[in-house]
Amino acid sequence: MKLLLDIGNSRIKWACAEGGRLVGAAAAAVLPHGGAVLEELLASWAVLQAPSGGVLGVSVAAPRIAREIDDWVERHWACHLQWLTTPRAGGGIQIAYPQPAALGADRWAAMVAARHRGCLPACVVDCGTAVTLDAVDGAGRHLGGVIVPGLGAMRRSLTERAHQLPAVGDGCIEALATDTPTGIRSGTLLGLAALIDGLVDRLAERSGLPLQPLLTGGDAALLLPWLTRRYEHAPNLTLEGLAVLAEEGI
Ligand SMILES: Nc1ncnc2c1ncn2[C@@H]1O[C@H](COP(=O)(O)OP(=O)(O)OP(=O)(O)O)[C@@H](O)[C@H]1O
Ligand SMILES: CC(C)(CO)[C@@H](O)C(=O)NCCC(=O)O
Ligand SMILES: [K+]
Structure with missing residues (x-):
């Protein structure tokens, strides 16, 4: 059993893996960041047995988060912990x-x-903070890709920059909105969807591949x-990839 970690700028995702697959129905527990929340996450691990296969993770967030996890794992489990950086080639993918x-x-x-x-050939779309x-x-050759602000970043940037624009939560989506929150909620969601569709077409056209x-x-x-x-929805693709790397070797 290996513990897999995917630390992003908004959430920490984790799962156990055995034989190259994510184990358990609740494959990914998710927690927003922040000191208290990290403590809560680590407390929830305290009831787990030390993962016999160690810990394998990726982190794109502030280094302090990985460091805190390093310290905790060393104190509690004394097992192997490895943070991956992207190699030139690995896991059947050659990086552009x-x-x-x-x-x-x-x-x-x-x-x-x-x-x-x-x-493959694929266009992998990850809808997170970015x-x-x-x-x-x-053949597994990464051809390149693009980065745009995620939904939360789009919405927050509006609220931060425009005096009259409120923060928005969940609610109805209506392109012909007749109030401000619906206009922001709908414009950002529908706009991001159109942007993603458009970029997938652009990457396919640019690569000449279906x-x-x-x-x-x-x-x-x-x-x-x-x-x-038509998108294939894969909720935990990064954790899935970590499970494959843990099984096949890096
Ligand atoms: N329970 C939740 N807590 C926080 N955000 C959530 C939750 N459920 C869905 N979200 C949405 O998921 C987004 C973050 O997605 P995700 O966890 O994939 O990002 P991330 O991996 O942390 O970011 P990145 O890798 O781009 O830094 C948030 O912007 C939010 O809109
Ligand atoms: C783009 C994000 C934030 C997505 O999680 C992350 O993969 C990252 O910080 N990447 C480094 C820059 C890059 O991938 O070009
Ligand atoms: K991510």
Whole structure:
């Protein structure tokens, strides 16, 4: 049993893995960041047995979070803990960046999972704090990709910059909105969906490949009904990729 960690800028996702697969129905527990919450996460691990196969993780958040986890694991489990950085080639994926380590390891792991699912050539769309799109050809060559603000970042930037625009929560989506919160909620969600559809087309056109779009990340389920292309929804693609890397070797 291995413990897998996917630490993003908004949430920490974790799962156990055995034989290359995520174990348990609640494969990914999610927690917003913050000192108290990290403490809560670590307290919830205290009831787990030390993972015999150690801990394997990716983190794209502030280094202090990984450091706190390092300390906790060392104090409680004394097991092997490894944070992955993106290699030039690994998990059946060859990275397009001239400096591969500059590509978020969460993006690499998600591409590994797309390959393992037999979805190549693919466009991996991760809808988190940032939305990333990565094109991978049929042989596992990463061709490149793009980064745009995620739904929360879009909404917050409006609220922070425009005096009369409120923060918005969940609610109805209506393109012909007749109040401000509905206008912001709908404009950002429908706009992000159109942006994702448009970028998937653009990456497919640019690569000259019929890319299969895969959708993952915290906002994937919210966006899915508004997307027009046929997406494969894979809620925990980065954790899935980590499970594959843990099994196949890195
Ligand atoms: N329970 C939740 N807590 C916080 N955010 C949630 C929750 N459920 C869905 N979300 C949405 O998920 C988004 C974060 O998605 P995700 O966890 O995939 O991002 P992340 O991996 O932390 O970010 P990144 O990797 O881009 O830094 C938030 O912006 C929010 O809109
Ligand atoms: C883009 C995010 C924030 C998505 O989680 C992460 O993968 C990251 O910080 N990447 C580093 C920059 C890059 O991938 O080009
Ligand atoms: K992520």
